[in-house]
Amino acid sequence: MPIFEYQCKACCHVFERLVFxxxxxxxxxxxxxxxxxxxxxxxxxxxxxxIPTGKGGFAPPACKPSAGG
Numbered sequence: 001m002p003i004f005e006y007q008c009k010a011c012c013h014v015f016e017r018l019v020f021x022x023x024x025x026x027x028x029x030x031x032x033x034x035x036x037x038x039x040x041x042x043x044x045x046x047x048x049x050x051i052p053t054g055k056g057g058f059a060p061p062a063c064k065p066s067a068g069g
Contacts, residue, residue, distance in 0.1 A: 010034040 007014045008029035015030055027037045 005040040006037045007040055008032060008034050009036040009038060014040070 003016050003018050005014060005016050006027060006029075008031065011029060011032040011034065013029055013031040017027060026035050028035050029037055
């Protein structure tokens with residue numbers, strides 16, 4: 001069951017919610033009880049496959065030749 005991050009469009013409050021797959025109920029902001037919320041892309045959900053370049057990007061890992069090949 002994933003934890004998603006949401007932001008209220010009315011008061012800009014950011015909150016997390018454990019979401020069950022069978023849950024289709026509209027979300028509500030815990031701060032102002034507004035139902036106009038949007039799902040955010042959290043940093044934990046994104047995992048690049050590569051090596052940091054130092055310029056804000058990622059490069060693919062370098063291939064090493066196999067020994068005895």
